[in-house]
Amino acid sequence: MIKVLVAGFKGKMGATATKMVLDHEDFELVGVLDPFEEKNHLNELAEYKGSDVPIFKNKKEVVSVKPDVWIDFTIPAVAYENTRFAIENHISPVVGTTGLTEEQLSELTTLSKELKVGGLIAPNFAVGAVLMMQFAQKAAAYFPDVEIIELHHDNKLDAPSGTALKTAEMMSEVRQKKTQGHQEEKELLAGARGADFDGMKIHSVRLPGLIAHQQVQFGGVGEGLTIRHDSYDRSSFMTGVALGCEKVIHLDKLVYGLENLL
Amino acid sequence: MIKVLVAGFKGKMGATATKMVLDHEDFELVGVLDPFEEKNHLNELAEYKGSDVPIFKNKKEVVSVKPDVWIDFTIPAVAYENTRFAIENHISPVVGTTGLTEEQLSELTTLSKELKVGGLIAPNFAVGAVLMMQFAQKAAAYFPDVEIIELHHDNKLDAPSGTALKTAEMMSEVRQKKTQGHQEEKELLAGARGADFDGMKIHSVRLPGLIAHQQVQFGGVGEGLTIRHDSYDRSSFMTGVALGCEKVIHLDKLVYGLENLL
């Protein structure tokens, strides 16, 4: 059993993480942390009936329950202090809080190496999305002909999506340069062939009902290879948080980005 | 058994049609027509061993075998004369030759009505493609949010495809006007949101390996409806030719377009 603490357990992400830890058969929730919570135990809160877990107000108290892993979904200023504290106390941090500065990341990484404490800071915990990007990058080395179709709900303002752009960048690092399509192709209606990114095409579909989907489609002589990720709701990041908790205790330094654990 | 004659049996389409008629259990091939063929019977040609069917050089000879249906894959000038002759002789024409003029079509239709002879002239015999367009049109009456993704091999010069434009036109006739996507959406890369057709979006994908594919994707609150047609090779039009042969003998005039038989 891996002993886990959750800091920021009252926020949306932190609450979901707390429930995941409670439900996971390999994890034991040894405490949660929130300086502004008045109750002393989780089971005093309506949604946690039956979970006799201490609520700490001060991070120094946490050491008493000897956590192996410190999950952090707080705010940037707090996350930096928390992560530093966790490493100093040989607790492996798994941090989903975004907004840490380059300097902070660099300093925390150095500290983790000195103390040989494993940890993970990740802006994105969606395992499926990370695998999609890794697979797309690998395939792009063999199939330079590729187009991205990303599909989102119609309240999204930007096109293409950040994930599409990141995928295209990753493929661009390994892909043989070429401009796809026939050299003399013509758009009868402007925009039909999509956006151009380094010779690859990106198409953004926006429809009500959709959530967040991306399809990376490769073509070769007589064959096609397609990699698709569908995100149906925000709970999808929990597979990645659980994976992080299992992996960090075997590391000897802090890593940045879930992709480095896959 | 429906008695069928094939005019233009030596061309690519005509040859495929000839084989289809020979293989179809409800059809009897009673003759083929080509003014420049020297042999007298199909079985004298290498690819038709065992098919003892007369080859006619002159269309007037055709009447002797009393065909019910006249399949025509010739050239425009010949097709017009052939179709006129067929109607006058109460043989139902199924014409895949393209290039007849409006005047010719109008005149042939009038003649067919006078003589009460059914027939079909169609630029496109792909049943699946026609159904896709009909379904898309019907769905567009209920779901105004729709995008077309059409995918073709990378030797195609034009984007969007003719089928995509025709589908969009058909949907436009019944669709409640609206511009899809968020009113303030922004393209970070030009073309990401595709081509605009009357507020609908069309995306053209071009990749080696692909043949001819189209996906019409509708979105509504909490749901999606997708209609897709895949064309893998040119043989796909034969389902439509066979259907035409079965239907025309029950009609009392010439119709234009396979969609009017479905």
Next chain:
Amino acid sequence: MIKVLVAGFKGKMGATATKMVLDHEDFELVGVLDPFEEKNHLNELAEYKGSDVPIFKNKKEVVSVKPDVWIDFTIPAVAYENTRFAIENHISPVVGTTGLTEEQLSELTTLSKELKVGGLIAPNFAVGAVLMMQFAQKAAAYFPDVEIIELHHDNKLDAPSGTALKTAEMMSEVRQKKTQGHQEEKELLAGARGADFDGMKIHSVRLPGLIAHQQVQFGGVGEGLTIRHDSYDRSSFMTGVALGCEKVIHLDKLVYGLENLL
């Protein structure tokens, strides 16, 4: 503006319908009905701030606001009485309550014809799902080779889904009988070729993350036609309720099943 009343406005479906009516630019909510609600106006309830709409306790009071349409999401016993009352008062019912008996349906239909009052009773208001089934049925007349792949979350107990079975039944009515696949095909692992329904194959996929999806896939010589419906959440039925409200006022009798309005 169509004047709408909602009976059963406090249940899950009724509450969603109430919000839909409030948001729809062609509808005016003229009242809601619940015999056990103590408040007198919607705006006295937390979730309806700003909606000054009367809450009726007794269905007889409803007449005073002259609704055109009566949406009903109550319970069977109540729904029968409500629908009868609505018809007698020339208010067109749109009923989503399930469980009415054959006798009740028959009696209500007769009454509606006598009084020439349009109405709709439907067990399923998902427009996209109904269109998918209609399109599948139409295509099955031309393409006897068809397989259904239905995909649901992994808490679903039954396989195939009710929608898959209904779709297969509808296709079976028009499809030329045939057993798909090669006559000598062999299953190396039992079940690989799926369930058999009248010669057609049905495959049930169950995975976490999925909600409710169905793909009807047709094959012909050189081509394929696919019709897919994705249901992402329960709100998807509201498109159908709104459609029902718009259509019933132009009918002169009660119809059963949304498919009869499409």
Next chain:
Amino acid sequence: MIKVLVAGFKGKMGATATKMVLDHEDFELVGVLDPFEEKNHLNELAEYKGSDVPIFKNKKEVVSVKPDVWIDFTIPAVAYENTRFAIENHISPVVGTTGLTEEQLSELTTLSKELKVGGLIAPNFAVGAVLMMQFAQKAAAYFPDVEIIELHHDNKLDAPSGTALKTAEMMSEVRQKKTQGHQEEKELLAGARGADFDGMKIHSVRLPGLIAHQQVQFGGVGEGLTIRHDSYDRSSFMTGVALGCEKVIHLDKLVYGLENLL
């Protein structure tokens, strides 16, 4: 420029390989080998006008043109002798001939190590199919919930396909054991839930029009990941042969299976 020889240049695969080498800008075709061909140069054959390349009748003559790579699409008995001869003469073999015995493979591998000659023997050169299997295996380590849908033309006798079984085996090596679907799920029609392979489900679709397609579909909380390969015709293997030619000259032994080069 890599100098390439093709043995078995008159067979279907060998002829396609010969054309690929002639067209590829990084390859020079220095000769072809066939003991029974009477002509002396490729350009004496109708389909190779303009290609002044020697046709060798005896493998010993090949050494004179100093090939770097020896492509072999012959028959097993010949392929073994050819591969042995190539290695002994420090020419890297790329062998697509199937049917070599375990002993032969083992002996050739040992020889290649002694002489430090790189080479490739592969039963399957479809890069896309190999990548699909590799990606599926990697994803199965994180997503134990997975189903395979494989789709083929309706002349295929066996279900599931060999590729589906191989994919399932590869996933099984790394996947956390579990039986998918609800523990109490019931098949209303036998076979609906597909074939079982170690707790995973496999569904085989057979339709006219299709060629060879496979979709590996993973589900996790709130998300899905899908990997799909479409094979449209047999030319798809040439991407892999070209890749083999580029890679083997940098190896110092014979490898078996294209997957070991990706």
